Amino acid sequence: MNKEFAVIGLGRFGGSIVRELVELDCDVLAIDIDEELVNEYQDIATRSVVANTTEEQVLKDLGLRNFDNVIVAIGDNIQESILTTLLLKDIGVKRVTVKAKNNYHARVLEKIGADLVVHPERDMGRRVAHKLTSSSVIDYLELSDHHSIAEYIAGSKIEGHSLLDLNFRQKFGLSVIAIKRSDDILINPDPKIKIRKDDILIIIGEDDDLNQFEKKVML
Incomplete structure (x- = not known):
């Protein structure tokens, strides 16, 4: 079953998270107090609504308690960001990610x-989206x-399985450029090497191919 996310605040940062989560086949509720911004995401998000998230009853009416993760991406209004976060935790949202x-x-x-807590200057929307949707993603x-x-x-x-057996290049167009194993790092690893549990694979490729790989292999 697809994970469900709500994104509050549809500026550049929040909007990029909405788009990437949708690309990863997640159900996304897009929320903003600005009707013009909400309209931009009507055909992108699973559902988009105009709402003031500093009102507790509004959060309850939207059913946000039932979402896997609520992302607060409110822009420059620190007061609204803090109050929204506080209310989300008060109503029982299990995981709240905040810009x-x-x-x-x-x-x-x-x-x-x-x-x-996300600092946009360090964690761009796409990077955050991948880390949120898969516990297998260490960095992006x-x-x-x-x-x-x-x-x-x-x-x-x-x-x-060996890299030769897994054949990521043929199946997904991806290349494993290194494997981190305990305190060692194997650069350009031998394709016959067997993958161990908790190995960290460093993989390079096109974004669409990485998305497919995550959905089919890592989720």
């Missing part, structure tokens, strides 16, 4: 219970508009 404007804002968010670095390097932790689906 912080500065270090002071981040410290306040952590104190009121935010589960993950954009190289260009269409290519990225991602780090994945090996799970049961690939444990015990």
Whole structure:
């Protein structure tokens, strides 16, 4: 079953998360107080609504308690960001991810219970989306508009198989450029090497191919 996310705040940062989550086949509720912004995402998000998220009853009416993760991506209004986060935790949302404007804002968010505080200057929307949708994603670095390097932790689906058997290049168009194993790092690893549980695979490829790989192998 697809994971369900709600994104509050549809500026550049929140909008990029909505788009990437949709690309990863997630159900996304897009929320903003600005009707014009909400209209932009009517044909992108699973559902988009105009709402003031600083009102507790509004959050309850939207059923946000039932979502896997609520992302608060409110722009420059720190007060609205803090109040929305506080209310989300009060109504029982299990995981709240919040965009912080500065270090002071981040410290306040952590104190009121935010589960993950994101600094946009360090964590772009696409990187965050991948880390949220898969516990196998360790890091995600954009190289260009269409290519990225991602780090994945090996799970049961690939444990015990060799890179030759897995054949990621033929199946997904991806290249494993290194494997982190305990304190060692294997550069350009031998294709006959067997993958161990908790190995970290460093993979390079096109974004669409990485998305398919995550959905079919790593989720």
